[in-house]
Amino acid sequence: MSSEIVLRTIGLGKSYRGRRVVQDLNLEVRRGDVFGFLGPNGAGKSTTIRMILSLITPLTGSVEIFGQDLHRNRERALASVAGIVEKPDFYLYLSAVRNMQIAGSLTLRRTPKKEKIDVCLGLVGLSDRAGDRVKTYSHGMKQRLGIAQALLCDPELIILDEPTNGLDPQGMKEVRELVHHLATEKGITVFLSSHLLNEVEQVATRMAIINKGNLIVQGSVDELLRSNANTVVVNVTPQKKALLLLQKMRSASVVETAEQGIRVEIDQKRIPAMVAALVESGCQVHAVIPEKSLERYFLSMTEQS
Ligand SMILES: Nc1ncnc2c1ncn2[C@@H]1O[C@H](COP(=O)(O)OP(=O)(O)OP(=O)(O)O)[C@@H](O)[C@H]1O
Ligand SMILES: [Mg+2]
Structure with missing residues (x-):
């Protein structure tokens, strides 16, 4: 197993109106991980993900993605990364395919090929609904469409903020299976946040727990489970x-x-x-x-x- 670190945060911190919401956060995500980023509501998960995706500026510390410093080399650092923060946005009155075309032209700066769109929709199990308006999609289908959009740029690292939030057990299972498939079959490193432990336990290989912006523990899920075995x-x-x-x-x-x-x-x-x-x-x-x-x-x- 390669232990190449694909994502590292170093002393990452953020404040809102003088209040620390992320504090001195050191995360290490290795190639091939399904990395579970676990914390209760308000722990600072989305804020951290926004900093990793360069949507907001950290107050302290830095982020390295594939060895590139995000601040100094933003384009190169984010070249092989796709992410969704909180929930994906769609044009509800347009079809999934049309949404994919628009999303693709934003991220790739060109309209993605039809075959590429078909492959991505197939991966998330939406081929048979590809022509339907997104308005008619269930919550779980929208989540999967969001992941399909993220896959358009062939990411090596995909960052998903609570991808199973609000889904029913079947929808959660589908997303878990998809995540597992992306990691094991497509070799994509997945970073996903969740406030549900058993969720992370079922899908992640490594995990970090944060609370009130502080890292509580980080390590392999198996080891953390074993440390509790007595x-x-x-x-x-x-x-x-x-x-x-x-x-x-x-x-x-x-x-x-x-x-x-x-x-x-x-x-x-x-x-x-x-x-x-x-x-x-x-x-x-x-x-x-x-x-x-x-x-x-x-x-x-x-x-x-
Ligand atoms: N734009 C903002 N302005 C002010 N405070 C913010 C802002 N964004 C987040 N916060 C605060 O930062 C803290 C962390 O929020 P964040 O959204 O990162 O938590 P989270 O772990 O993603 O929670 P959840 O599980 O509810 O999504 C919260 O106390 C929140 O109120
Ligand atoms: Mg959040």
Whole structure:
């Protein structure tokens, strides 16, 4: 695997009316990544993406794309990049093909060939609706049309700001599959933002979490998941009795009690002994569920900061 860095932000920061909304942000996106840029509402995702796409000027720091400094070499840095911030805009009374022609002539400064438009619409699964007015498109179809437009310039890096926002589960799945296809079959590096963890977990190879403009953590999704692997939820009754017992155990540490059970940090090898101790003291253990989702991780990270 190549570890070429295709996008780097160095100490990137932005303020609005004296208020810091992005602070000292250092991101590293490598070729072939599906990079999930995760953060709750207002975390600074769109602002960061706007700086990366050179739509707004950073207050501090810099952006390098394919080794080119964005400020000094804007054209070259952005030559192989396409992006959508917040939501794509269309001429609703024109067809998808006509929208593609217009979008193409703006980004490529010439009207794209019909074959090229067909290929891009095919990639996002819109071939059979290509002649219909965009007005008649569903939200998910519009998102995919936006991605088709972004693909017109054969980008090596594509930046998508919350591409699944507002979609139903089926629409989300389609966008995820499309992103996966672009990365694995077309070799396009994808940077996408989201406020949904399981979304990022399902599609991204690497991720960064930001909150209130600050980077909380960055790394491979697998590694970040594994760093959480020692947490289990113990579904046990009576819960109060079990809690007292678990709190006394030296091999386990209780994180919290929740509806589904007691969340415990424990070495995998010690789980049988913990279960045995609970059973011996008269508790009933219904389930011990390893916590794989980044959900807790995300929540605890964003709560801590
Ligand atoms: N043009 C602007 N003027 C003033 N404040 C702004 C502007 N754009 C963004 N902000 C503020 O900057 C902060 C970060 O906003 P941003 O849109 O980057 O967050 P986000 O992570 O994209 O959130 P969301 O998930 O809601 O899209 C917010 O507090 C927002 O109110
Ligand atoms: Mg946003």
